[in-house]
Amino acid sequence: MGVDISDLVEARKVALADLSGRSIAIDAFNTLYQFLSMIRQPDGTPLMDRDGRVTSHLSGLFYRSAALLELGIKPVYVFDGKPPELKRKTIEERRAAKEEAEREWKKALVEGDLKRALSKASRTAKLDSDMIEESLSLLDALGIPWIRAPSEGEAQMSHMVRKGDVWAGASQDFDAILFGAPNLVRNLTLAGKRRLPSGKTVDVSPEVIELADVLSRLEVSREQLVDMAILMGTDFNDGVRGIGPKKAYALIKRLGSLEDVRAEGKVLVPDEFEEVRRIFLEPEVTDVYSLEWDMVDHEGVRKVMCDKHSFSVDRIDAVLAKVLAKSDASAQRSLDSWS
DNA sequence: CTTCATAA
DNA sequence: TTATGAAGG
Known part of the structure; x- marks a missing residue:
């Protein structure tokens, strides 16, 4: 959603x-x-x-x-x-x-x-x-x-x-x-x-x-976009009844922020809005990861797909052959670039 | 969803 | 070659 x-x-x-x-x-x-x-x-x-x-x-x-x-x-x-x-x-x-x-x-x-x-x-x-x-x-x-x-x-x-x-x-x-x-x-x-x-x-x-x-x-900031989303409803809060993208946009454009929308008193701003904001603007994330694309382990793929889960060996092999051909080609290109 | 076979 | 429908596990 x-x-x-x-x-x-x-x-x-x-x-x-x-x-x-x-x-x-x-x-x-x-x-x-x-x-x-x-x-x-x-x-x-x-x-x-x-x-x-x-x-x-x-x-x-x-x-x-x-x-x-x-x-x-x-x-x-x-x-x-x-x-x-x-x-x-x-x-x-x-x-x-x-x-x-x-x-x-x-x-x-x-x-x-x-x-x-x-x-x-x-x-x-x-x-x-x-x-x-x-x-x-x-x-x-x-x-x-x-x-x-x-x-x-x-x-x-x-x-x-x-x-x-x-x-x-x-x-x-x-x-x-x-x-x-x-x-x-x-x-x-x-x-x-x-x-x-x-x-x-x-x-x-x-x-x-x-x-x-x-x-x-x-012509809004990301903070304002998040405020609009909160009015419309997110996975973390119910939206305001009757407010969709158009009205949310108009409200934030006219007033600036949820604090201002609340101050005007015409629209009932969700109570938990500050916490929802924090979820989007200061989310819990990690920097501990490594991005490494390894060679395809043909035998390993066969084990998971065919041995464990009944996929057809022919079909799996056909697809892997194309991937391997591609990775061989790129390996060859990077070798060539050294010469 | 993606692939495969078959038809236009 | 492109479109359509069935099969895949």
């Missing part, structure tokens, strides 16, 4: 190939949830290994990561740590929504309504600690670095972009903008198309959102 400021920002469409040579910190939870909700059979059943364990997240993580490497894009996955206390309510609401979706999925199946079944199933995605561990093993085997954030993954990712250790953060959520990431990539997907719940396909291409561009267009 996160904050929906899509109406307030402009994104620049890019081709995946334009991102070649860049390092990108990817919001791991956001990405894995995407895979878990989308990679399903027509009745909503996720992919599973021979032991009945869900493998949709591994399928997505493997094919996408391999393709990024092949394109010369250097991914680092950033996992969430302990959520801020203020997120508790959001987490509980999501859990309840998943249970409800689970019931509706089963109901739709009984009624034989496959379209509705798939749509409901996609909202039941759950990421457990085993799935996270499996994902980390796969990334290790692929030679892709990962980081466990002390708290919010998006905060950690944004911190790394701010420091210049990576070029951009990647997530479907806009929160990285509020956390101060200078560059955010959305729709970091391979296929240029996405199937909607309706069954229709729409073109989607990666897009870049620049924090500086957002702020200069709106």
Whole structure:
């Protein structure tokens, strides 16, 4: 979820190939949830290994990561740590929504309504600690670095972009903008198309959102953008009833800050606004990490994907062959540059 | 989601 | 070559 400021920002469409040579910190939870909700059979059943364990997240993580490497894009996955206390309510609401979706999925199946079944199933995605561990093993085997954030993954990712250790953060959520990431990539997907719940396909291409561009267009500071988000509602507070992006923008433009909005007395500013501000402006992050992209451990990938999780050896090998060809080529280029 | 096979 | 649908685990 996160904050929906899509109406307030402009994104620049890019081709995946334009991102070649860049390092990108990817919001791991956001990405894995995407895979878990989308990679399903027509009745909503996720992919599973021979032991009945869900493998949709591994399928997505493997094919996408391999393709990024092949394109010369250097991914680092950033996992969430302990959520801020203020997120508790959001987490509980999501859990309840998943249970409800689970019931509706089963109901739709009984009624034989496959379209509705798939749509409901996609909202039941759950990421457990085993799935996270499996994902980390796969990334290790692929030679892709990962980081466990002390708290919010998006905060950690944004911190790394701010420091210049990576070029951009990647997530479907806009929160990285509020956390101060200078560059955010959305729709970091391979296929240029996405199937909607309706069954229709729409073109989607990666897009870049620049924090500086957002702020200069709106003529606000990041602090003011965060204040707008608090009025609209974030993962850490309920928004003010009746206030969306337009009204939040108008209010902050006219009055300047939440203190001033409160002083005017017309809008009931959320009580916890100062704490939510601190989450976005002074988040808990770490500088203890190393970004190293290693050689792909072919045998290791096979172990995780094929031995443990029933993926086809042929398919895995075919993808790895392309990645290895690419890394051999770059190794050759760097050797050439010495001569 | 990405890949694969098949059709236009 | 591009579009579409089924399969993948």
